[in-house]
Amino acid sequence: MHETRKEQVIEAAIHLFRTKGYHATSVQDIADAVGLRKGSLYHYITSKEELLFDIIHETIQVYIRRLEAIAARPEPAAQRLARAITAHIEAVAQETEGFAIFIGETRALEPGPRRRIEEASQRYRHLLQQLIEEAAQEGAFRPTDSTLASLAILGACNWMHRWYDPQGRLRPQEIAQQFTEIFFHGLVHPPAGPAPAGRAPVVGTVPAEGRRPPSPNHPPHSEEPWPPGP
Amino acid sequence: MHETRKEQVIEAAIHLFRTKGYHATSVQDIADAVGLRKGSLYHYITSKEELLFDIIHETIQVYIRRLEAIAARPEPAAQRLARAITAHIEAVAQETEGFAIFIGETRALEPGPRRRIEEASQRYRHLLQQLIEEAAQEGAFRPTDSTLASLAILGACNWMHRWYDPQGRLRPQEIAQQFTEIFFHGLVHPPAGPAPAGRAPVVGTVPAEGRRPPSPNHPPHSEEPWPPGP
Amino acid sequence: MHETRKEQVIEAAIHLFRTKGYHATSVQDIADAVGLRKGSLYHYITSKEELLFDIIHETIQVYIRRLEAIAARPEPAAQRLARAITAHIEAVAQETEGFAIFIGETRALEPGPRRRIEEASQRYRHLLQQLIEEAAQEGAFRPTDSTLASLAILGACNWMHRWYDPQGRLRPQEIAQQFTEIFFHGLVHPPAGPAPAGRAPVVGTVPAEGRRPPSPNHPPHSEEPWPPGP
Amino acid sequence: MHETRKEQVIEAAIHLFRTKGYHATSVQDIADAVGLRKGSLYHYITSKEELLFDIIHETIQVYIRRLEAIAARPEPAAQRLARAITAHIEAVAQETEGFAIFIGETRALEPGPRRRIEEASQRYRHLLQQLIEEAAQEGAFRPTDSTLASLAILGACNWMHRWYDPQGRLRPQEIAQQFTEIFFHGLVHPPAGPAPAGRAPVVGTVPAEGRRPPSPNHPPHSEEPWPPGP
DNA sequence: AATGAATGAGGTTTCATTCAT
DNA sequence: TATGAATGAAACCTCATTCAT
Structure with a gap:
């Protein structure tokens, strides 16, 4: 229940790095956020960059471990891929900030640590690629x-x-379901006739119980355009 | 054929912002890149941030104009969407750096200019969304x-x-073709039987003439893992 | 007896701003004067301009408070005016530098802070004006x-x-006495006859005990013409 | 009627130096004001500081010459002093900006030129002092x-x-008249009786024909407090 | 554990001036 | 005469980090 100071620091940093960006966040900002003076912060961190590295590294490691577990399941590859997509989406939904930092601020790392992260990223993508290849070998994918x-x-x-x-119209599960549907079957209307019968039900998505009433996906009172794109 | 200094400056900035990031790029870096002293640079720019804004603004404007033109074509919506995807991909391929800056550095702008960009982004996405809705109304999409x-x-x-x-294995057109195929028909093997007949040919992609022989997609001599992901 | 660093900084700034002018004084100059590095100075100030504002604001506030106290005294207005003149002169004599900055550098402030100072200045002058009007209503002034x-x-x-x-020939009190005499009775020789009897003794000035022997008003070893004028 | 470029430059500089201050006025500002480019300005000036010097020097020289002429008149010293005050006030009224620069920006000059100006200032004041002394010797002043x-x-x-x-309530002549009155006879009500008869009429002020109807002294539409003080 | 002082390197920007064209 | 390019010095300010207390 009661968080260590170190955890407080990390959480503050995650929020700030996400919101303002790593370079635009000063150590002072972090200190302010946890109610410490700048000097005191250095009891909990060794450097700003290492703090960034820890955040990113922790994030990618969790993603990789989760994907490895999924990939090892005794299921058809297509089903494992669906699970992977769902897990990925749910993870991003649950911890958007850390993931955003991983995506956006890895470049801020020094070459050494940066390479470690990039190798992990590469490994993650490769696991996905392998699932796709397996699914093709199994005849599920073209x-x-x-x-x-x-x-x-x-x-x-x-x-x-x-x-x-998180306040938006769609729950992570629904997003996952729809994304999986798109990637598996595409947007095009299936041809008439026996086609639907041939379509494998999308696996890895949970029945949409607890679906909230349709409401504006955009958080109330926000003045920013949503969703952003491209 | 000979480039203005202003253009040189912008190109140098694009390259540096892309490579090191906006915040990590100093005005000194830009000056060095074009062979000027720091102070001299200010004959060509008003401020570092305005330079960033100009780069981003120019980029998004071009994207929007192109998409508007495509959306206005007298064709089925699905076909226009395919064209849009292809155009987007070809544009990113042709001018990757500016686009990367638009994606990654818009946040570095002050609230005012930033909002202008975000509104444009939002508009771009909305145009795409409308194409999808039209395609559904036309019965092409589910x-x-x-x-x-x-x-x-x-x-x-x-x-x-x-x-x-750009040195990689695949030409932009091939990428566009495959992406369109995935988004239109999904990864799943079409059911056996007459199904393929019912599949609408993907429009907006050009026959893959000029396809280069399969070669390593990764640029030679690079030491970074490729492709990165997630 | 031992001064805070902050006070040292302010005093150094006052001296430098007075001597060289605000714009001609660099933050480096101030840092040198107190034996700090440029960056360290910013532990004690927020910005050079705010330092200027603080100096000016403090000065004018003290003047205003003092004048308000004098204006509130239960005395004839003419007497209060004489006191005001004396107080003003003694204050300038005691803290010439801060006052000189107030007079000469208010213009260097940004519009917002500048207006605050100018309103205070205006208020000060208005208090004086009111004393004069009251003295006229009381019949003391024409x-x-x-x-x-x-x-x-x-x-x-x-x-x-x-x-x-301060090393000069005249003490502040003498200056005040003479100025009051001039403003109250003018330079012209009073007409012969009963006139002196009719002249109200100047109030608010102290008997000139402690008057120093006439000595050159100009500080020794100075090479500047004195007193300057106009 | 058509002004030389050099004169245009000087006038623009006077206005800018007065309004923004010497240090806060850039050479670019001056160039903009006369419709030249920064580089072209240097056909008309040798340096920004020399421009400042010229402005100040010209001003003080005119003041000195005028005062010398007045001091040489075959009149009682008191009358010459009255003339001097009037001339000074009318000159300030007519060319406020240059005079303000002389007062406020002499300090911005390098020691050499600065000393020249200060010596002239000193001389000016000394001439006034001599008039006062003569008036005392002549028995007009106490x-x-x-x-x-x-x-x-x-x-x-x-x-x-x-x-x-200049748009204000009072004409320079009226100001001069009142100032002279104050300095000659003071603010205090003259004693009853024949006293006024003994008062020397103030000389050097012109009969107040052309006096404008009393109107607010403050320029219309201005939002700054007026008059400023102290 | 916490702090406040100090640092030094570096950030962006301004600007008076020169000079070839 | 006019310009635009270029410069180099200096301006103010930020900031990650260290360290004695």
């Missing part, structure tokens, strides 16, 4: 450029950190 | 959450600025 | 343009910051 | 500290550059 497919999926899902609003 | 669909498409296409490599 | 009279008195007294020399 | 008296008069008259408004 042959595609699996690299490109993984990049399309990742792009769509990662982009979410720019528009997801 | 009913979907058009907002979500537009965000999926945009996310996938925008993400491209993080991985596209 | 009817005059009280605005003009207040400006004449203020001009003469304010000008003092340009020529007053 | 014995006073002539230095102090000259400083009082100068202060009051010089201060005028801070409050004089």
Whole structure:
């Protein structure tokens, strides 16, 4: 229940880095946010950059571990991919800020730490790509450029950190369901006839119980355009 | 053929902002890049931030104008959407750096200019959304959450600025073709039988003549993992 | 007895602003004067301009409070005016530098703070004007343009910051006495006859005990002409 | 009737130096004001500081020559002093800006030129002081500290550059008349009886024909407090 | 654990002046 | 005469970090 100072610091930093950006956030800002003086902060961190690294590293590690677990499941690859998409979306929804920092501020790291993060990112994408290839081998997917497919999926899902609003109209599960539907079956109306029968039900999405009444997706009283794009 | 100093400055800034980030790029860096002293740079720019704004504004304006032109074409909406995706991808491919700055550095702007950009971005996404809705009304697309669909498409296409490599294996047209295929028909193998006949040919993509021989997509001599992800 | 750093900074700034002028004084100059590095100075000030504002504001506030106290005394207005003149002169004599900055550098302030100072100045002058009007109503002064009279008195007294020399021949009290005499009775020899009897003794000036022997008013070793004028 | 470029430059500089101050006025500002580019300005000036010097020097020289002419007149000293006060006030009224620069910006000059100006100033004041002494010797003035008296008069008259408004309620002649009255006879009501008869009429002021109807002294539409003080 | 003082490097921007064209 | 490019010095200010208390 009661958080350590170190955790407070990290949370404050996450919020500030997300909101203002790493470079635009000063150590003073962080100190202010946790009610410490600038000097005292250095009891809890070694440097601003290491704080950034820790945040990003923690984030990507969690994503990778989760994806590895999913990839190891004894299920058809297509189903595992659906699970992966859902997990990714739910994770971004649950911890948008850290993920946004990972996406946006990795570049601020020094070459060394930066490479470590980039390798992890690369590994993450590669796991996705492998799922796609497996699904194709299993006959569930048509042959595609699996690299490109993984990049399309990742792009769509990662982009979410720019528009997801927890107060918004859609729950993460619904988003996941729809994204999976799009990536699996596309937007085009299936041809008439027996086609629907052939369509595999989308797996990995949970029945949409608890669906909230349709409400404006945009948080009330906000004055910013939503959702942003491109 | 000989470039103005102003243009040199802008190009240098684009390259640096893209590579190091806006905040990490000093005016000194830009001056060095064009062979001027720091002070001399101010003959060509009003401020570092205005330079950033100009770059971003120019970029988004071009995107918007292009999309408006496409949206106004006398064609089925699905076809116009395919054209839009292709145009977007080709534009990102052709001018990756400016687009990356637009995506990554808009936040560095002051509230006023920033809002102008964000409104334009929002408008761009909305145009896409409208195409999707029209395509659904025309019966080409199944009913979907058009907002979500537009965000999926945009996310996938925008993400491209993080991985596209002009020396890479795939030409923009091929990327566009495959992305369109995914967003229109999904990854799943079409059911056996007459289904393929029912599949609308993807419009807006050009026959893949000029396809280069398969070659490593990753630029030679680079030491960074590729493609990055997520 | 030992002064805070903040006080040292303010005093150094007062001296430098007075001597070289606000614009010609660099933050470096102030830092040098107190033995700090430029950056360290910003522990004690928010900005150079705010430092200027604080100096000026403090000065004018003290003047206003003092004048208000005098104006509220239960005495004939003429006597209160004499006190006001004396107090003003003694204050300028005691803290010439701050007053000189107030007079000469208010213009360097941004419009907002500047207006605050100018309103206070205006209020100060208005208090003087009211004393003159009251003295006229009480029959002590002949009817005059009280605005003009207040400006004449203020001009003469304010000008003092340009020529007053604490090492000089005259003590502030003597200056005050003579100025009051001039403003009350003028330079012209009173007409012969009963006139002296009719002349009200100047109040608010103290008997000139402690008058120093006549000595050169000009500080020794100075190479500047003295007193300056106009 | 058609002004040389050089004159235009000087006038623009006078106006700007007065309004914004010497240091706050850039060469660019001056160039803008005369419709030239910064570089072109240097065909007409040698340096910004010399421009300042020329303005100040010209001003003080005119004042000195005028005062010398007045001091040489075959009249009683008191009358010459009255003329001097009137001339000073009318000059300030007619060319407030240059005079304000002389008063406020002499300090911005380098030591050499600065000393020249200060010596001239000193000479000016000394001429006034001599008139006062002569008037005392002639029996018109009571014995006073002539230095102090000259400083009082100068202060009051010089201060005028801070409050004089050509659109204001009072004409320069009226101001001069009232100031002379104050300095000659003071503010105090003359004793009853034959006293007024003994009062020498103030000389050097012109009959107040052409006096404008009493109107607010403050320029219309101005939002600044007036007159300023102290 | 907490602080406040201090630092030094670096940030963006301004500006008077020169000079080739 | 006029210009636009260029300069170099200096301006104010920020900030991550260290350290004695």
